[in-house]
Amino acid sequence: MIDFDDVCYAYDGEPVLRHASFHIKKGETVVLRGPNGAGKSTLLRMLNGLIYPELGTYQFCGTEITAAKMREHRYAKWFHQQMGFVWQNPDAQLFCGSVAEELAFGPEQMGLSTAEVKSRVEDALELLGLAHLRGRAPYTLSGGEKKKTAIASILTMNPSIWTFDEPLSALDEKSQAWLCDFLQALKDAGKTLIIATHDVSLASTLADKTLTIHADHSVELSA
């Protein structure tokens, strides 16, 4: 499903990814590890089609993702629907006036019927225990609630691949346990998960494979 072939990337001539070649199959759970500044967030941004390889190719379902391809409106929209991105800092991700609007943003754009949008939003609010917050502005929520809202806003789009950047950071123990369960449920539902994290226990319980970015920016996939 995701094919990296000898991908290199640099910021201003400073290499961040070197000769990354790996393959992620549908339904796999991959944990992305590596020291600070190795390039984990960069790799996630590339997976989401926000930056493009300087050398090598990134293929998604057989289509090469390039700047030109992403300028094709319809493809880009389909691609972003397929791939969900949960940021490390939920603050940057939430921009609507209320939690309910935030959750409805994705499905409304997909052109689903009003009833269907409503039922998705309700299901997601229910599932994440956010029902009592539906009218609140996301900005006023606590850290854990913001994270959950961010996750719910991706959930309503129902992407087949989820990418997470440090999902556990700044969450309390209870929320961390809940999130681990949630990730497990997504995995069981056949979603592909790619999770960048420094947390060892999460990596060991969930991962089918581990993608390691070393301090020298070389990339290695191991089972």
Place this chain on the structure above:
Amino acid sequence: MIDFDDVCYAYDGEPVLRHASFHIKKGETVVLRGPNGAGKSTLLRMLNGLIYPELGTYQFCGTEITAAKMREHRYAKWFHQQMGFVWQNPDAQLFCGSVAEELAFGPEQMGLSTAEVKSRVEDALELLGLAHLRGRAPYTLSGGEKKKTAIASILTMNPSIWTFDEPLSALDEKSQAWLCDFLQALKDAGKTLIIATHDVSLASTLADKTLTIHADHSVELSA
């Protein structure tokens, strides 16, 4: 040294701290725990004299900390020199043009001589392994480097009490281990540490006492 007597605090009528009464002695290491949104960050902000109790009193070394007291420039300067605050998000904490200036800001405000400032900055750069970054603008650093710069900028003021908000978040394993060592070293040097964290292992290795804020915003100090 730090005395809370029946302190209450609310944001817009929404209670965040309720009847907090506790006492922290010089040289103690206190770990602050509690679920998301319990009020840990709020308590740290109050300890640092950025907000004031709505009810009850907060006494620091026998002086009550009030808005009026903090408007006395001399006292405020002395107080802030005594108490160092490392934010969860180092971005918000770094405001100078270069790492070296960032480190010099505190001691310069304290009015130390140029030579003294310089030697403190050099020592801190050395200790935290930031020497090669001295000329870089803080916003161009990686997450781990930013955190270290934030810590170093407090270190040069040499406060006797350190308050940390989630010091381990977003750090990789190596940096986490280093930070634990650093905290231990501060503890051994007789500093008072107050650390808000969700990390269980840090709490268990370092803490003399645990201050827990419950979900109902009640505060409890236990050994």
Place this chain on the structure above:
Amino acid sequence: MIKLPPWVTQEENYQPNRDRDYFISRSLLRVMTVLLAIRQQAEHSALRHISACSALCFLFFWLLFCVTAHTSAFLLCELALTLVLLCLLPGRLVWPAVQASLAAACFSLLLILPAALIGSGPLVLLLPLKTFLSVAALSILRAILPWNELTSALRRFHVPQTVIFLLDTTLRYIILLGEIARDMLIALKLRSIGKNQHKQRAAGGVLGTMFLRSKEMSETMYEAMICRGFTGEYLPGREQSFRPGDSLLLLLILLYLYLFLRLEAIL
């Protein structure tokens, strides 16, 4: 164990329609991210040779001459030095500086076009050149002088504390705003997966959140300053000693003063 709703377990079968959503992503926020240019500051290398104070003094006289000159001859002398300085800038900073100056010159050319057509004297025709020179001078200064050096130099000129603090805070605020706008733009782009019926609402949400976040971050930043002993009063700032390049600046300004007096026929 978490039980997902049934639609989550199914594969989404989605075919996007066309939609024009340039409004938010292209226009609105792109403007904001331009703010980030301000944080793209030069290395300190040029400052090793000249001090910020003398650079500011130089700029003051330079602009004064430029604005008051009314012969093209003197302006051409200034143009020569401007071009030479542009040549000495590091490669990647050259084009932005040239671009900004040319754009400003073209703009002022447009403004004076009616006046030039009516034929209101040669003085008006110097305006685009003057604009080019002043904007180029400012761009060069910006490229070699980080803003924190600039504000600390202002302190030495006894500019009121409040003004400097406001300037500092504004610059910091602008940088924050640019960063937040960039994040928001990306978040919006990632979730714009189809036709957006409520563009206005989305735009309002983005701008509102951006404002709140940047306000919060700037407040936190101010608190961080307070926690490090800042009481609204900067200390006099480090002494900036006379550096070798300063004498060169002095010579240059004397030269241009001479040229100004001669060419403008004052002496």
Place this chain on the structure above:
Amino acid sequence: MHIPENYLSPSTCAVFGAAMAPVWWLAVQKVKQEVPKEKMPMLGIGAAFSFLGMMFNLPLPGGTTGHAVGAVLLAIMFGPWSACLAVSIALFVQALFFGDGGLLAFGANCFNMAFVMPFAGFAIYRALKKAMPAHELIAAGAGAYVGINLAALCAAIEFGLQPLLFTDAAGHALYCPYPLAISIPAMMVGHLTLFGLAEVIFTTAILGYLKKAAPSLLADTAQQAGAGLKTIYGLVALLILGTPLGLLASGTAWGEWDPEELAEQDFLGSALGYTPAGMEDGFSFDALFPDYAIAGLPESFGYILSAIIGTALLILTFKIFASFIHTPTNYDASIAKH
């Protein structure tokens, strides 16, 4: 050797412009590929050398003047394609800002000085260098001599063809009035003697100096491009200060008269007596500083100022050009930091 506005018919200009277009395109591609980004500003300095060289006018008895071009020097330093681009840009700056050479005739001027000259000169240089590797400077001198003379010959032929092709009903030439029989000897006398010699001296002197002062510049390696920069800037400054020497030559170069001057020339036996019609009402363009003079300034100071502005413009052009070239990142160098 700069052909002014309206000496060539617009159709001739169009032909040369069309001929140069693919050359320029190819030159840009070649330069992008072959010249490392760090060396690009040096190319600008090279163009500046050529620009300055062309400001040093030399007088010849009989009232005409001429100058060195430096195209062969650039070809030796950077390769003929880079030289082509650099001289073209120098000529463009001259035409646009200083009114030296016509804007319409730009293509023709480039053909002579930026195409024929560097390529021919470089070919000679390379052949001779192969034959006698020990005498590089002699090879360079010979290349420069042949190069400038070929360029002058081309210019002379372009002039000389005009009266054959374009006349009005009265038999008066529409554009340049002198046929080949006059233009070729008139051009070549100067270039085979003094101007050719000037070119040889200009080329060998600078080349010899650079070989001694900044040998890294002449080597193909890119890393040390910055090493000899100080000496180079010094040399440029020296040349700039020397440009007023070019004012000592008071005449006008052959073939570069103003239309009014032209009527008084007597190369056809007696004064021409008329101004060719195509010239009188041809295309006219007001350069910023015609003839390197700046209103209100003493002539020599204006000359220096023009030299500074022109030089800086050329260096800037190439610097900006370089900043648009993407340097591939080296992903295989070992990372020392970690």
